[in-house]
Amino acid sequence: MSTKLLAGKRGVVFGALNKDSIAWKVAERCVEQGATITLTNAPVAMRLGELQDLGEKLNAEIIPADATSMEDLDALFEKSMDVLGGKIDFVLHAIGMSVNVRKNRHYTDLKYDWMQKTFDVSAISFHKVMQSLWKLDAMNEWGSILGLSYIAAQRVFPDYSEMAESKALLESFARSFGYHFAERKVRVNTVSQSPTWTTAGSGVKGFEEFFNYAEKMSPLGNASAEDCADYCITLFSDLTKRVTMQNLYHDGGFSSMGMNPAILGLEE
Numbered sequence: 001m002s003t004k005l006l007a008g009k010r011g012v013v014f015g016a017l018n019k020d021s022i023a024w025k026v027a028e029r030c031v032e033q034g035a036t037i038t039l040t041n042a043p044v045a046m047r048l049g050e051l052q053d054l055g056e057k058l059n060a061e062i063i064p065a066d067a068t069s070m071e072d073l074d075a076l077f078e079k080s081m082d083v084l085g086g087k088i089d090f091v092l093h094a095i096g097m098s099v100n101v102r103k104n105r106h107y108t109d110l111k112y113d114w115m116q117k118t119f120d121v122s123a124i125s126f127h128k129v130m131q132s133l134w135k136l137d138a139m140n141e142w143g144s145i146l147g148l149s150y151i152a153a154q155r156v157f158p159d160y161s162e163m164a165e166s167k168a169l170l171e172s173f174a175r176s177f178g179y180h181f182a183e184r185k186v187r188v189n190t191v192s193q194s195p196t197w198t199t200a201g202s203g204v205k206g207f208e209e210f211f212n213y214a215e216k217m218s219p220l221g222n223a224s225a226e227d228c229a230d231y232c233i234t235l236f237s238d239l240t241k242r243v244t245m246q247n248l249y250h251d252g253g254f255s256s257m258g259m260n261p262a263i264l265g266l267e268e
């Protein structure tokens with residue numbers, strides 16, 4: 001009997017941009033654990049070229065898709081089923097981008113057409129992914145669909161700006177679509193991850209200071225991208241078949257803390 005948690009499973013991994021990306025680490029772990037996968041990212045991200053290296057290393061086909069385009073998503077999942085040889089067992093949505101944050105607009109002065117774009121890329125794309133999978137009937141029974149979130153969906157982190165609302169929307173889509181997908185024995189969850197050094201993460205103002213603050217506040221310290229990959233593997237595996245419609249904190253305990261004496265230099 002194989003001890004690999006994802007032996008024989010087929011997956012689609014969105015959002016690996018470079019070696020720092022959480023999705024990069026997840027993709028590596030999926031293949032280590034016996035899965036075969038396709039990799040996808042926005043066509044513009046392809047030009048940076050790094051994804052090609054990962055594709056070669058993991059023997060994974062790269063299929064460009066703008067996650068805001070239903071046409072691209074339908075083509076992606078059709079092609080993935082073709083390349084992988086059957087229906088899909090797991091999907092990772094690891095996509096986030098805020099136009100107002102990128103352009104340094106203050107929260108009290110956001111531009112709404114940029115906000116729409118932010119919501120479309122960071123949250124509505126998750127619904128689109130699920131709608132495409134649903135209509136194509138592309139998920140196997142006991143499959144797992146996962147998005148990545150952040151605790152700013154529940155609490156105020158001022159510099160996270162409109163990404164807070166994006167994550168609240170993302171988490172809500174996981175619950176609502178999770179209800180419908182249960183009919184097909186497919187689970188849908190979000191993982192609420194610690195601050196992590198990636199292109200998207202470090203784009204938030206004051207990220208370094210905040211990363212260090214979260215490290216001290218979390219009794220187990222910040223969860224790294226590698227830790228996140230390990231957690232995602234458990235959620236794609238058959239060991240978590242009835243975990244669904246949840247937002248799961250993966251943050252070293254940060255979300256349960258009120259105050260940590262370590263922050264004030266008062267450690268016992």
Ligand SMILES: NC(=O)c1ccc[n+]([C@@H]2O[C@H](COP(=O)([O-])OP(=O)(O)OC[C@H]3O[C@@H](n4cnc5c(N)ncnc54)[C@H](O)[C@@H]3O)[C@@H](O)[C@H]2O)c1
Pocket residue numbers: 014015016017018020021022023041042045065066067068093094095096097121148149150192193194195196197198199200201202
């Ligand atoms: N880094 C953190 O601190 C942190 C913490 C919690 C949650 N997250 C979440 O993790 C996920 C992955 O981000 P990351 O931190 O690994 O950063 P990242 O910058 O490596 O990944 C973001 C990805 O989104 C992709 N993307 C953007 N627009 C797209 C589109 N239209 N279609 C398809 N893909 C598109 C980018 O090309 C990139 O690969 C995001 O949802 C992010 O919000 C990150």
